[in-house]
Amino acid sequence: MDALEHLRRLCLALPEVTERLSHGEPTWFVRGKKTFVTSADHHHDDRTAFWCAAGPGVQETLVAQAPEKYFRPPYVGHRGWLGVYLDVPLDWDVLADLVEDAYRVIAPKTLVAQLDASSCRPD
Template identity: 70%
Template sequence: MTTDPLPRLRALCLALPEVTEKLSHGEPTWFVRKVFVTYADRHHDDRVAFWCAAPPGAQEAMVAAHPDRFFRPPYVGGRGWLGVWLDVPVDWDEVAEIVADAYREIAPRRLVARMPS
């Protein structure tokens, strides 16, 4: 990985309505009332990733299709959250969609209605 992915991930998260960023467990984490994305900079291993809420069934499908890019994160994986490796070549358009889906899973409907199209 040649560039730090955190600024791009941060920009995607903060572009969504009423998102705030705080440190949680020592990592940048984005909230829309509750957590929807958390950064993992070598938090549990020697890899860089983020964990996020995901629609039902998305984690299993994405991990099965691309285990080199997606994983079941510790702690929240049992609730269907998705882990996305950021220390591999990243498709930032796809990451933007994944972040938007995470937001839709957690945000109140009135905020989802305000999302940029």
């Protein structure tokens, strides 16, 4: 499975997530309104990546620890969003956690409670 398909599977496994193009890239929305993950295929550079919502301090910590894997994305980086390169060796368990955390940052409390009550992560 290629990286985009794997990312798609992770996102769509979460409660009330939809996908559509936004700015020409596959993007995942909670309840069709709020973006929590967007693909970034060669957006302003020659790298394949995704951008995701992140909690306070996550972007700074991960970029400082592993700049070969993580970056501050344009447009949304100032809001704490995290950029994740997909053209490096990937640990999909870590990426699944980042996607779920992004969902938790954006989703309403009722959906987060639904996520907590079920196991939505695909194998």
